[in-house]
Amino acid sequence: MTLRLYDTATAAVRDFEPVQPGKVGIYHCGLTVQGAPHVGHIYKEVVFDVLRRWLERSGYEVTVIANVTDIEDKILAKSAERHIPWWAHAYEFERELHWAYDVLGCRPPTYEPRATGHIPEMLEMIGELLESGHAYVAPDGSGDVYFDVKSWPSYGELSNQRIDDMEAAEDADPRGKRDPRDFALWKGHVESVPLTASWPTPWGRGRPGWHLECSAMAGKYLGTEFDIHGGGLDLRFPHHENELAQSKAVGQKFARFWMHNALVTAAGEKMSKSLGNGATVRNVVQRVRPIELRYYLVSSHYRSVVEFSDSALDEAATSFQRVEGFIARATEVTGGVEPAAALPADFVTAMDDDLGTPAAVAVLHNTVRDGNKLVADGDSPALQENLASVRAMLGVLGLDPLAEPWVSRTGVTKELTEVLDGLIKALLDQRQAARERKDYAASDEIRDRLKALGVVVEDTPQGPRWTIAPHQSTEGN
Numbered sequence: 001m002t003l004r005l006y007d008t009a010t011a012a013v014r015d016f017e018p019v020q021p022g023k024v025g026i027y028h029c030g031l032t033v034q035g036a037p038h039v040g041h042i043y044k045e046v047v048f049d050v051l052r053r054w055l056e057r058s059g060y061e062v063t064v065i066a067n068v069t070d071i072e073d074k075i076l077a078k079s080a081e082r083h084i085p086w087w088a089h090a091y092e093f094e095r096e097l098h099w100a101y102d103v104l105g106c107r108p109p110t111y112e113p114r115a116t117g118h119i120p121e122m123l124e125m126i127g128e129l130l131e132s133g134h135a136y137v138a139p140d141g142s143g144d145v146y147f148d149v150k151s152w153p154s155y156g157e158l159s160n161q162r163i164d165d166m167e168a169a170e171d172a173d174p175r176g177k178r179d180p181r182d183f184a185l186w187k188g189h190v191e192s193v194p195l196t197a198s199w200p201t202p203w204g205r206g207r208p209g210w211h212l213e214c215s216a217m218a219g220k221y222l223g224t225e226f227d228i229h230g231g232g233l234d235l236r237f238p239h240h241e242n243e244l245a246q247s248k249a250v251g252q253k254f255a256r257f258w259m260h261n262a263l264v265t266a267a268g269e270k271m272s273k274s275l276g277n278g279a280t281v282r283n284v285v286q287r288v289r290p291i292e293l294r295y296y297l298v299s300s301h302y303r304s305v306v307e308f309s310d311s312a313l314d315e316a317a318t319s320f321q322r323v324e325g326f327i328a329r330a331t332e333v334t335g336g337v338e339p340a341a342a343l344p345a346d347f348v349t350a351m352d353d354d355l356g357t358p359a360a361v362a363v364l365h366n367t368v369r370d371g372n373k374l375v376a377d378g379d380s381p382a383l384q385e386n387l388a389s390v391r392a393m394l395g396v397l398g399l400d401p402l403a404e405p406w407v408s409r410t411g412v413t414k415e416l417t418e419v420l421d422g423l424i425k426a427l428l429d430q431r432q433a434a435r436e437r438k439d440y441a442a443s444d445e446i447r448d449r450l451k452a453l454g455v456v457v458e459d460t461p462q463g464p465r466w467t468i469a470p471h472q473s474t475e476g477n
Helices: 039-057 073-082 086-103 115-131 210-222 233-249 281-287 290-298 310-334 345-352 357-375 381-397 414-436 440-452
Strands: 004-007 012-015 023-028 061-066 135-137 145-147 183-188 206-208 225-232 254-261 264-266 455-460 463-468
Touching (some): 023 039, 023 210, 039 061, 039 086, 039 254, 039 264, 039 281, 039 290, 061 210, 073 086, 086 281, 115 135, 115 145, 115 183, 115 206, 145 233, 206 210, 225 233, 233 254, 281 290, 281 310, 290 310, 310 357, 310 381, 345 357, 345 381, 357 381, 414 455, 414 463, 440 455
Parallel strands (some): 023 225, 225 254
Antiparallel strands (some): 004 012, 135 145, 455 463
């Protein structure tokens, strides 16, 4: 089976065929860095991180471009409320975005262009649109430039809408528009906005429209035709619809596939700061470990709505801890193995079927269940093969606790582990001696003291073994 992906533009799952054999170019819309990212924001990053890992595992050379929108009306408004420069506000939350990427084990994009670094490319694109008659300068002298949606007959093709059924675009003052649905390519400077948030153009100083930014940056780094353009489902219209129209209007083929992940909701509503229900990544990873949050997000299909709740998060954490427990036991018995070169056929089938992570996670748990049966019999080639397979699957999902970045974040060195192991085994020997002389009170006291310290003792046919109980994370603070 070859990789098949759902394409929003055709509303169908299609065979994936890249523009260049063996290479894949992906552009996914990064954040407008107006505030700290919440789980709804970072879901997109996790989805496209898994996509990248799967494409690379399938043998492709992958280039990922994810922009940073560092100039936008919300940034200007929020920086004014804080009485700090807009660029300082944007940079503060750009750094917060990078922290969230990293804490959830997402590899950074191949390149991450900022909107403010690509004004020349945007102006060049506006010039082409003006020359071809698909854009116009507002006649009121404001310096605004608009895309003429009625000049482009295919407008609405991505979101499957007719122009006459669309609501007015609310991204600029409608007084200079020919049609209320025309959208801003360039916004003329106004006195309420700092002069530093404007650039000179033939039609006056101003700043770029949001939609224009991504078209200019995608074209610069991936060319006039590339493989996958993605983002959250809420970007399909108007943002991606506008990108598609303006890019095609200057002669670009643009993206072959449009991938949109579903939204993360809270109590049935889109997770956002405006609703007051945005669970920031920084806050959530105080409740559960980052690797558990990633597992929670990976376990859902990217086109299915994720209903965020504490109970669902706790369930996911418990489920992942069972996987970790097997890895710890199997590694102890076998001495450790590297991830397998091959993956289970059912796992491959699931991932090739529109990135079917729920089915892939089910294969993972089935393999862990089989592995748990093998552990009881001690080291064996079958157990080693099973553990290697589990690690390989986790690697694709970005969840292998024995691989980077997770293995470097335990804060426990090999030397410290050996010392700790010796101390705990000494206590377990005391516990065993107490049990043999039937001093169960002393035995229970040792067990309870270890439990209070976060050490879980499990009595097995091979003797007692211990693990450190998963704890609330403070990573990133």
